[in-house]
Amino acid sequence: xxxxxxxxxxxxxxxxxxxxxxxxxxxxxxxxxxxxxxxxxxxxxxxxxxxxxxxxxxxxxxxxxxxxxxxxxxxxxxxxxxxxxxxxxxxxxxxxxxxxxxxxxxxxxxxxxxxxxxxxxxxxxxxxxxxxxxxxxxxxxxxxxxxxxxxxxxxxxxxxxxxxxxxxxxxxxxxxxxxxxxxxxxxxxxxxxxxxxxxxx
Numbered sequence: 001x002x003x004x005x006x007x008x009x010x011x012x013x014x015x016x017x018x019x020x021x022x023x024x025x026x027x028x029x030x031x032x033x034x035x036x037x038x039x040x041x042x043x044x045x046x047x048x049x050x051x052x053x054x055x056x057x058x059x060x061x062x063x064x065x066x067x068x069x070x071x072x073x074x075x076x077x078x079x080x081x082x083x084x085x086x087x088x089x090x091x092x093x094x095x096x097x098x099x100x101x102x103x104x105x106x107x108x109x110x111x112x113x114x115x116x117x118x119x120x121x122x123x124x125x126x127x128x129x130x131x132x133x134x135x136x137x138x139x140x141x142x143x144x145x146x147x148x149x150x151x152x153x154x155x156x157x158x159x160x161x162x163x164x165x166x167x168x169x170x171x172x173x174x175x176x177x178x179x180x181x182x183x184x185x186x187x188x189x190x191x192x193x194x195x196x197x198x199x200x201x
Contacts, residue, residue, distance in 0.1 A: 049076075054083035061088060070101025081112070086119025093124065117144070122151040129156065138168045146177050152184035 027034055036044070048056035061077035064070070074095060080088035093112035096105045110131055116124030129144035142163050148156035160177060163169045169177075 052079070052083065054080045054085040054088070057083070058085045058088040058091070061091060065091060065095075065101075070095070074101050081115065084119065086116045086121040086124070089113075089116035089119065090121050090124045093127070117147075120151070122148045122153040122156070125151070126153055126156045126159075129159065138163070142169050146173070149177050150180040150184060152181065152188060157181050 045056050045060060049060060057076045057080035061073050061075075061080060064076060065073035073091070077088045077091045077095075081092055089112045093109050093116060094100070095102050096109040096112060098104065102108075110128075113124045113128050113131070117128050125144050125148035129141040129148065132138075132141035132144060142160070145156045145160050145163065146169075149160055157178070160169060160174060164171070164174045
């Protein structure tokens, strides 16, 4: 999902695509402000960062991470995480898991995964399941996978099939999770998102 610095909002690709088709993408699909150049966008993000906007801080942390500026990535992500941003917690977990920009730390990796999962981050929930599975806690692993699958995470749904064949989840639990998973996937579908996926790849 693209980040729009004018209103500090994450907009789904379907909405961006629909806006481009309807008015040439000259306005933000959320707040309707006119689009600007890259310099103005950076200025807008910095204004939001000064106002301690967690989305802007998290976005800047991600940008710095991809640019290889790990010190600033850590600083921005940490500030966003302290404000409760689930994506920032997830990015910090990746940094701690791989020792990128920080000293590798399993305890902090798990802590940030837990905080991201509490914030509703499905991938964090999936990786928490992997941690529990590695520790031999299959019951806890399955619970994490069920929550992630119900949020629409495909990988978690696939893992649950594996756990079903191993006897770690009942048929009833699997079927109930599958129904909720499908409902979550269907709720995220739209003709605009499908068009954006096929035309913007």
